[in-house]
Amino acid sequence: MTQCLRLGLILLCLLPVAVPAQSPTPLTVEAALDLDVVAPLLEAFKRANPGIALTYHDRSTLDVDQRARSANPAPDVVISSAMPWQMARVNEGLAQPLNSEVVRNWPTWAKWRNEVFGFTFEPIVTVYRLDLARHMVPPSTHADLQRLLTVYQDLLRNRVTTYSPTGSGIGVMLFQQDARYSPRFWDLVATMGQANVSLENSTKAMLEGLTDGTYWLGYNLLGSYAMHWVRRHPELIVQIPQDYALVMMRMAFVHRDAPNPAAAKVFMDFLLGIEGQRVLAGDTPLFSVLPEAIGPYTAQRLRDQIGEHLYPIPINASLLAFVDPLRRGLFMKRWDREIDILTTVSPDAPPK
Amino acid sequence: MIVIDGTIRQRLAAWLLATVGVLGAFLLIEAYTSAERAADQSYDSQLEAASLTIAEAVQWQDGQPVVEIPAAAFQILATDQQERVFYTLLNAAGKQVTGNLNAAMIATLHTAFSGDPMWMFTQNNGARIRLYGRELRSAGWESTEPVQIWVGHTVSGREVLANELFLATLTRFLVMVVLTALLSLLAIRMALHPVRRLRRALRKRDADDVSALNARVPGELYELVETLNALFERQRQGRNTLLRFTADASHQLKTPLAGLQSASELALLSDNPEDWRQALQTVHHSSERTSRLASQLLSLARLRHGSGETRERLDLADLLRDTVMEWAERGAAQNHDLGLARLSTEPYVILGEPWSLREMVGNLIDNALRHTPAGCEITLGLERTAELITLTIQDSGPGVSEDVLDRLHQPFERGGRQDTAGSGLGLAIVDSTARMHNATLLIRSEPGQGLWIGIGFPALPEDQT
Numbered sequence: 001m002t003q004c005l006r007l008g009l010i011l012l013c014l015l016p017v018a019v020p021a022q023s024p025t026p027l028t029v030e031a032a033l034d035l036d037v038v039a040p041l042l043e044a045f046k047r048a049n050p051g052i053a054l055t056y057h058d059r060s061t062l063d064v065d066q067r068a069r070s071a072n073p074a075p076d077v078v079i080s081s082a083m084p085w086q087m088a089r090v091n092e093g094l095a096q097p098l099n100s101e102v103v104r105n106w107p108t109w110a111k112w113r114n115e116v117f118g119f120t121f122e123p124i125v126t127v128y129r130l131d132l133a134r135h136m137v138p139p140s141t142h143a144d145l146q147r148l149l150t151v152y153q154d155l156l157r158n159r160v161t162t163y164s165p166t167g168s169g170i171g172v173m174l175f176q177q178d179a180r181y182s183p184r185f186w187d188l189v190a191t192m193g194q195a196n197v198s199l200e201n202s203t204k205a206m207l208e209g210l211t212d213g214t215y216w217l218g219y220n221l222l223g224s225y226a227m228h229w230v231r232r233h234p235e236l237i238v239q240i241p242q243d244y245a246l247v248m249m250r251m252a253f254v255h256r257d258a259p260n261p262a263a264a265k266v267f268m269d270f271l272l273g274i275e276g277q278r279v280l281a282g283d284t285p286l287f288s289v290l291p292e293a294i295g296p297y298t299a300q301r302l303r304d305q306i307g308e309h310l311y312p313i314p315i316n317a318s319l320l321a322f323v324d325p326l327r328r329g330l331f332m333k334r335w336d337r338e339i340d341i342l343t344t345v346s347p348d349a350p351p352k
Numbered sequence: 353m354i355v356i357d358g359t360i361r362q363r364l365a366a367w368l369l370a371t372v373g374v375l376g377a378f379l380l381i382e383a384y385t386s387a388e389r390a391a392d393q394s395y396d397s398q399l400e401a402a403s404l405t406i407a408e409a410v411q412w413q414d415g416q417p418v419v420e421i422p423a424a425a426f427q428i429l430a431t432d433q434q435e436r437v438f439y440t441l442l443n444a445a446g447k448q449v450t451g452n453l454n455a456a457m458i459a460t461l462h463t464a465f466s467g468d469p470m471w472m473f474t475q476n477n478g479a480r481i482r483l484y485g486r487e488l489r490s491a492g493w494e495s496t497e498p499v500q501i502w503v504g505h506t507v508s509g510r511e512v513l514a515n516e517l518f519l520a521t522l523t524r525f526l527v528m529v530v531l532t533a534l535l536s537l538l539a540i541r542m543a544l545h546p547v548r549r550l551r552r553a554l555r556k557r558d559a560d561d562v563s564a565l566n567a568r569v570p571g572e573l574y575e576l577v578e579t580l581n582a583l584f585e586r587q588r589q590g591r592n593t594l595l596r597f598t599a600d601a602s603h604q605l606k607t608p609l610a611g612l613q614s615a616s617e618l619a620l621l622s623d624n625p626e627d628w629r630q631a632l633q634t635v636h637h638s639s640e641r642t643s644r645l646a647s648q649l650l651s652l653a654r655l656r657h658g659s660g661e662t663r664e665r666l667d668l669a670d671l672l673r674d675t676v677m678e679w680a681e682r683g684a685a686q687n688h689d690l691g692l693a694r695l696s697t698e699p700y701v702i703l704g705e706p707w708s709l710r711e712m713v714g715n716l717i718d719n720a721l722r723h724t725p726a727g728c729e730i731t732l733g734l735e736r737t738a739e740l741i742t743l744t745i746q747d748s749g750p751g752v753s754e755d756v757l758d759r760l761h762q763p764f765e766r767g768g769r770q771d772t773a774g775s776g777l778g779l780a781i782v783d784s785t786a787r788m789h790n791a792t793l794l795i796r797s798e799p800g801q802g803l804w805i806g807i808g809f810p811a812l813p814e815d816q817t
Contacts, residue, residue, distance in 0.1 A: 092452070092477070093477050112434055319423075326419060330418060
């Protein structure tokens with residue numbers, strides 16, 4: 001009798017541990033999100049869901065988009081900062097709608113069709129070296145930047161970097177968004193062209209260039225990476241533009257052909273739930289969207305600090321305009337013309 | 353027996369239900385299609401707006417149409433329901449200038465396009481989408497070829513809106529049905545009020561009240577009330593007849609009884625045995641008459657209350673022959689020439705009650721013997737037609753006048769004569785018997801030609817058993 005009871009107790013203790021340990025569900029996440037930035041979130045997810053074997057691939061936005069479109073088997077969850085591309089994939093029907101309590105509570109401005117969700121709130125920033133501050137008043141607005149590039153032409157030549165509009169999905173989106181807000185953006189492009197701007201494919205590359213002294217000034221960097229980076233590099237200063245600051249949101253969706261939809265939904269619920277958002281707010285510079293999440297990195301706190309001039313790139317169908325090939329072609333044509341406009345020797349030379 | 357066959361309320365409710373069901377089905381089908389139409393119209397206008405916005409941005413450059421698709425166009429297309437959006441710009445050759453539709457769909461659209469703006473529902477990647485296409489002619493320096501602009505979106509917003517509109521209609525319709533049902537119940541109550549009033553009026557009546565009803569009733573109940581009044585009138589007549597009959601019968605019985613009394617009184621005053629004998633003779637005759645009267649009253653009562661259930665198939669010729677033979681042997685018939693006309697050998701089959709028929713023939717003969725002078729001929733016979741077997745009796749007496757002919761069959765009617773010894777019940781018995789057998793009584797008389805009486809029985813077909 002006593003032995004039977006004891007055996008039963010042992011079995012009861014074993015049961016909850018034994019079941020998930022037997023068959024861990026695989027889960028593949030294809031993401032354009034640096035692993036060292038997002039690592040605390042993934043750790044927390046693994047701790048909360050020991051039954052799911054998470055495989056996380058950190059790739060470029062281009063790679064992620066390619067895999068979302070044609071990888072076989074398809075990834076379970078697709079995360080990318082190239083918002084227009086993500087939107088285009090969802091519009092094509094590559095995402096599956098989610099319908100959990102967490103998803104319903106997610107702010108409407110940060111989701112589309114309950115299929116794709118913006119889960120971070122990353123300001124776009126300017127980063128400069130302290131060397132720059134020794135020669136001039138550092139720029140705090142877009143107009144400042146344009147003026148400095150004109151006034152300190154010779155000093156800043158070859159020391160300016162920004163995203164390559166052709167080599168990065170984020171870059172072209174940011175520039176198009178800039179161009180939407182002000183036609184003076186093209187003056188800025190022209191002065192950057194005059195300064196022989198270096199075009200990089202990632203924020204990381206720009207930060208490395210800034211750190212090793214190649215560049216003094218970086219324009220349109222992802223604030224999340226930059227803030228993470230400058231904690232270990234005090235010679236760099238992160239400036240959130242004071243006239244207007246774009247805000248980029250990473251967008252995540254569960255793939256329509258996800259091999260492990262159940263695990264993918266668990267991941268999304270964690271990502272969008274208070275637990276995941278608390279990790280984002282506390283341990284990553286990705287900034288939590290949820291107003292309930294508390295920590296140094298929250299959208300609410302950023303708004304309180306910066307004020308009203310934060311301009312999140314809206315998650316709606318208008319993003320599709322940025323992937324329209326014709327519109328993009330026109331934009332690139334203009335870019336190519338403007339970037340060379342001040343350096344062209346002969347006014348009769350044909351535009352590129 | 354009264355069988356309750358549902359209630360008027362149930363009937364009206366059933367009809368209401370049927371009406372609402374049929375009308376409602378049509379109405380709801382109509383409501384559904386019009387809701388879909390309304391939803392389509394409102395969303396189609398968004399497609400048009402988006403198409404216009406894109407058209408506005410089309411320009412020609414280096415012989416090519418170029419367009420910087422306005423971001424707003426996509427937001428208009430997506431609507432607040434966040435539809436998935438589709439668009440394409442085709443040049444005159446049907447090649448896509450820009451857009452997000454696949455090649456197969458583009459080919460379909462290009463061939464389907466007729467030149468006029470067009471709408472279509474189609475399938476794209478398993479989702480139903482609505483497309484709007486129009487042609488734009490815009491001027492350029494080098495070329496002015498037309499451009500086709502196609503825009504479209506998924507249809508979930510339309511479905512939601514159509515469902516909302518339909519639900520609103522459905523709700524209104526259901527409220528209307530409930531109101532109609534309540535009003536109908538009220539109307540039924542109001543409409544049935546006169547019936548209840550009539551019922552109360554009938555309940556309040558005394559058992560022997562046979563006067564006509566005085567009531568205000570609607571037109572539909574007029575016939576019922578009139579029929580009731582006719583019934584009351586017949587009851588009144590029946591009662592009157594009964595009362596008159598009772599009075600007449602008492603009167604008839606009183607006369608011989610009074611005779612008996614006076615004869616016996618006279619005899620008691622006398623000491624002469626001869627007078628006693630005379631008185632006894634009178635008493636004997638009177639009691640004979642009284643007894644005959646009583647037996648006739650009895651048979652009349654039996655006839656009038658008889659149900660006729662004991663009727664059987666019988667040959668009327670046999671019955672007639674037996675009865676006439678029996679009467680011919682009686683002393684009363686010795687002064688008359690009582691005879692039977694020649695009958696055919698085929699049986700005269702009717703459905704009848706033997707005792708009452710014998711009584712009837714007896715009364716006919718008795719009647720004739722009493723009301724005709726001695727030496728008259730009395731002839732009985734049977735006539736056959738296809739439907740009728742008519743029993744006839746013809747005498748050569750003086751007959752009766754035309755004006756009493758119709759009253760002859762009533763009790764205590766003596767053809768206007770008080771000189772005969774009859775009770776006046778003979779033809780009444782004949783009449784009652786005829787009625788009981790569904791037969792018709794015919795009395796004809798021409799002065800100087802005697803009286804002819806015929807009773808027409810329905811003939812039974814020979815083969816019936």
